[in-house]
Amino acid sequence: MVSKIKKISWRNFIKSAYIYGILILFIVIFTLVSKDFKFIQGPSLTNIIRTGAPTILVGVAVTMLMISGHVDLSVGSMLGFTGVVFALLAQAGVHIALATVIVIIIGAAIGAVNGVLVLKLKIIPVIATLATMSGLLGAAKLLCGDTIPYVKGGLPDNFSFLGRGMIFGKAIPFQLVLIIIVVAIFILLQKKSVFGKYSMAIGGNKMAAMLSGINVNKMVWLLYIMVGAVTGLAGSVMASKLGVADATAGAGFELDVIIAVLLGGTSFFGGEGSVAGTVAGALILTILGIGMNIIGVPPFYQYVVKGVVMILAIVLDRFVKERVSEK
Numbered sequence: 001m002v003s004k005i006k007k008i009s010w011r012n013f014i015k016s017a018y019i020y021g022i023l024i025l026f027i028v029i030f031t032l033v034s035k036d037f038k039f040i041q042g043p044s045l046t047n048i049i050r051t052g053a054p055t056i057l058v059g060v061a062v063t064m065l066m067i068s069g070h071v072d073l074s075v076g077s078m079l080g081f082t083g084v085v086f087a088l089l090a091q092a093g094v095h096i097a098l099a100t101v102i103v104i105i106i107g108a109a110i111g112a113v114n115g116v117l118v119l120k121l122k123i124i125p126v127i128a129t130l131a132t133m134s135g136l137l138g139a140a141k142l143l144c145g146d147t148i149p150y151v152k153g154g155l156p157d158n159f160s161f162l163g164r165g166m167i168f169g170k171a172i173p174f175q176l177v178l179i180i181i182v183v184a185i186f187i188l189l190q191k192k193s194v195f196g197k198y199s200m201a202i203g204g205n206k207m208a209a210m211l212s213g214i215n216v217n218k219m220v221w222l223l224y225i226m227v228g229a230v231t232g233l234a235g236s237v238m239a240s241k242l243g244v245a246d247a248t249a250g251a252g253f254e255l256d257v258i259i260a261v262l263l264g265g266t267s268f269f270g271g272e273g274s275v276a277g278t279v280a281g282a283l284i285l286t287i288l289g290i291g292m293n294i295i296g297v298p299p300f301y302q303y304v305v306k307g308v309v310m311i312l313a314i315v316l317d318r319f320v321k322e323r324v325s326e327k
Contacts, residue, residue: 018316019264019280026284030291039294046173050163050241052286053175054079054234054253056279059260060186061230063278064196065223066261069203069270072114072224073129075231075257076250077136082107082235084140087151087245090159100162104232110136111228115221133254140247152244163241175237179279182230186275199223203270252303259310260285268314285309 031039038044058075065072082103089099110132117128141149165174190196198219201209210216239245262268263284264277288309292302 019277019284022263023280023284023287026287026291030287030294033291034294039291044290048283048286048290049173049176049179051290052282053163053179053241054238055256055260055282055285056179057182057234057237058227058231058253059257059264059278059282060183060275061227062257063261063264063266063273063275064186064190064199065220065227066266066268067190067203067270067273068199068220068223069206070118070125070220070223071129071258071268072111072227073126073254074110074114074133074136075227076253076255077133077140078107078110078228078231079235079238079250079253080245080247081110081136081140081143081250082232083239083245083249084143084151084247086236086239087155087159088143090156091151091154096156096158096161100233100236103236104229107232107235108225108229111225111231112221114228115224118224119217119221137247144245144247149247150244155243160240160243162237163239163243178233178237182233183275183279190273190275195219195222200271200273203267203272205271255306255310256282256285259306262310262314 027040031037033039034044058079062072062075085106086099086103089102090096094102114129114132117123117132118125121128123131144151161174162178163175166172167174167177190199198209198214201212201214202216202219206216235250238249242249260281261273261278263281264274264279266273266278285306288305289302292305297305
């Protein structure tokens with residue numbers, strides 16, 4: 001009996017831990033190919049945090065949504081739209097903290113609309129969020145004006161704090177604090193709350209969840225709102241990092257988020273996933289992108305690599321889980 005329990009524990013460990021081995025492998029590879037091991041030194045680590053922050057922030061929220069068996073493809077356009085709104089508010093003299101709260105609320109409202117489209121109008125999540133993706137991209141460009149798809153100039157001096165600020169004697173990036181807070185919240189939601197258990201139940205068997213008394217529509221609607229709210233925060237972080245709000249800044253961002261979530265072990269069909277795994281997946285993507293820049297891989301080829309990584313992530317995840325589940 002004891003040996004059986006140990007065997008099951010070992011299998012569960014392998015199912016969840018292999019992604020961290022891949023992360024360590026990538027760090028070692030790019031450390032070795034970088035000059036004087038600069039890849040693991042302070043400036044490079046700060047760059048990894050700044051570059052990966054939006055993907056990590058949105059990824060952990062999308063993980064919860066995908067665990068429930070749903071998806072949101074509008075996060076890229078939502079990132080660009082909320083970034084533009086954030087910059088326009090800052091231009092108008094709104095305090096950065098208040099502007100951030102406003103775009104978080106706007107993001108939550110967009111998430112609520114996505115939820116209504118999926119739950120009330122019964123539109124397939126992929127189709128519904130593709131529609132909002134297109135609409136938000138157009139709205140962001142309209143806000144920027146007819147000639148250029150970005151907002152710059154007239155921004156306050158502290159506009160870059162969210163994306164490039166350093167704290168504790170300029171030793172720690174402020175984004176790291178945001179990442180720790182948001183990730184901790186979602187880990188607690190997934191592991192320790194009824195909310196996380198219900199999300200898992202809905203993704204595992206929606207009908208059984210309904211029969212057990214779970215208000216499925218309310219839960220999924222709240223998940224869409226959470227994704228929107230966190231994407232609003234990430235949009236302000238992205239605009240702050242760039243120092244300019246680009247309406248197209250989120251182009252392809254939804255792909256990065258989904259790859260990170262899948263790499264982290266979350267099933268695209270729901271019922272299984274890990275917030276911590278998504279963080280590792282996002283870091284792998286970030287490190288891969290920075291590493292490819294270091295060795296001089298052209299940008300267009302990087303998209304090809306990301307596509308291959310996405311396929312490999314799905315295949316590897318299925319292979320590992322099937323193998324360790326064998327008796």
